[in-house]
Structure formats: structure tokens, C-alpha cells
Amino acid sequence: MEYEARKAPMTFRGSMLSTVRDHREQIAKFQNELSISSFSKLKEDKSSSSLDLPSETDDPIRRQILMGAASLDRTTQMVLSSTQVALETEAVGEEIINDLGSQRETLQRTRTRLAETEADLSRSRRILRRIYLGVIQNKICLIFLIIIQIVIIIFILYWKFLRKS
Template sequence: MSSETFERLKETVGSFVVDYKNRVSRKLKSAQTSNEESERLLAETERSIESAYRNLQGMEREVSVAPAEFRTMMNAKLRSLQRDVDTINREVKSVRTNQSIARGGGYPGSSSIYDPRADIATLEERQRQQVMFGTDVLNRASESVLRTQRVAAENEEIGVEILGELGTQREQLQRTSRKLDETKAELSKSRKLLNTMQRRVISNKLLLMGIILFEVIILLAVIYIKFIK
């Protein structure tokens, strides 16, 4: 996505282009427009063109520092607006020149119409700005690299701490596993002992029941011999 500054400048230039096409251009070409009104519109439009070219330069700066994946889209919007502004500038120059000729003020080429290209976009200025843009990009890239290095160092420290904690937890798990094995062995011994005790209890019960039954038989035999016979 493009920057907020780029979008704001784009909206400003776009509004100027739409206003010129829908309102100003028709008035300048209309025969009903007075000379005073035409002069006022030309002066306002020339000031607006100057401002539009400055805004386009601001958009160029934003494109130069934008992430590479967004530059193609941003450049397309920028070039489209530049073509529109250039077209408006040529039309205004043509109207201004025609008015000057009609008033006897000279021939095309003798007009002192504002030329934003000569005023704010000289070769030396553009080169200086490109160097500044490049320096700014390098500074931002350097800051980004430093931030990345700091984050990497912090992540490395966190990784070392995590490895240490994992090693400690591994030792604890190994000790717990050994204790569980020992507990399991103890439980197995206890289970065997309980089974043995249970068998002995059952055997004792059976033996006791046999003795009682034997004593009852003897008692019945004594009663039979003594009282019945």
C-alpha cells in the first residue's frame, strides 16, 4: 500500500485536474467568458499548475522511498497525473499566447508564462534531490538492518535461555521417568504380595471351615452314641 502522504498529494492533484476539466476548461473556451474573467481563471490555473508540479515532486519522493513491491502501482498513478498536468499546462500556455496575440502583445514564444519545469525542476536540483533521496533510502535501510540485528541478537539470547530450560526439563523428565519405573516395580511386588496373602486367607478360611465341619460331625456322633443308643 502507498503512503498517506502519497495518497494525500494524489488526491490534491487529482482534484485540480478534475476541476480544470469540468469547469475551468469550458469557461476558458467559452466565447461568453469576459476578458477579466478569463484573465482571473488563467492566473488561478497557473498558480494551481505550479502547486501541482510541486505536489508531483512530493509524490516522486514518496515513490523513491516506498517498498519495491508498491513502486510500480505508485509510479503508474504518478505518471498518469503528470500527463494530465502537462496537458493542462500546454492548454493554458496556448490560451495565454492566443490572448497575447489577439491583444497585440507579441508572437508565440515571447510570452513570459510561468514555466514550472524551468523554475523547480532544473537538472542540478533534480540530481541533488536524487542524491538526497538515495542517502535517505540508505539511512533507512541501515536503520532497518540495525533493528534486524538487534532483534536477531535478542532472539538468539532467548533461544539460548529456552535451550537451557529445555535441558533442565529433560533432566527432570528423565528423573521422573526413572521414579515411575521404580514405582511400577514396587507396585508389581505389592500386587504379588497381596495375591499371595489373598490365597493364604482363602486357604485358612477353607481349613477353618473343614475343622468346624469335622467338629460338628464328631459332636453329632457323640450325641447319637450317648443318647440314642
């Protein structure tokens, strides 16, 4: 059940793990009650089967054993709880590491695309610069041609009007 809870999606994982933890606590509680009742049953059986009166030294020892068993059960529960918390923390850490890995891959792809885009932009700048220089060259040629045409028109007018006089 715990294995299935760990493999469940994050939205259900927390509730499933807490349910598993609750079941474990109930099992430990029942085991503790069972051990206490078995000690009590053993004590009753011994006292009813023996003809002697129970010795007073056995009773404190039994109490101490029961207290030790209860303490052991509580310690076991604490260890199980700590183990569960550690497993949950490990699962969260693993998920974070996976997320960071995918984010790293995304960043690397983005960096590669950015470098490609930068190379494309520098090629585009060079092409635009060549086009700009070609436009300036064409303007200079047009201005030169216009000046030549104006000079020719002036020369023709001069030739036509001033030559007759």
C-alpha cells in the same frame, strides 16, 4: 549497555533492549546530522574561501553525495535494527531451548519414578495375592475343622443317647 540488557531478567530485558535500540537510533541520527552539517560547513568554507563562483556541477554532485550518505545511514540503521531483532530472537530461542532442556530432565525423572512405582505396585500385587491365598487356605482349614468338630459332636451325641437305649 546492550550486554547488560541481554543478561537482565526477562521482565526487564525487553524494555532495556528497546532503550538501547532508541539510543542507537539517536546516535545514528546525530551522526547523520553531523555529516550533513560538516558537508554544509565544507561547502560554505569552500565557497567563502574561493574567489571564483561555485561551479554548478559541484552542487548536484554534493547533493547526490549527501543523499547517498543519508541512504547509507538509513541502511545502516536498518541493518542495526535487523541485527538487534536477530539478537533478541536468538536470546528468546536460547531461553526456550534451556526451558525445554529442563522440562526434558523433569520428564525423564518422572518416567524413572513411574517405572519404580510400577515395580513397587507389581511387588505389592504379588504380596497381596500370597496373603489372599493364605486367607483362603485358612478358611478351608477352619471349615474342615468345624466339619470335624460337628462330626465329633454328632458322634458323641449318638454315642451317648443311642447307646443307652
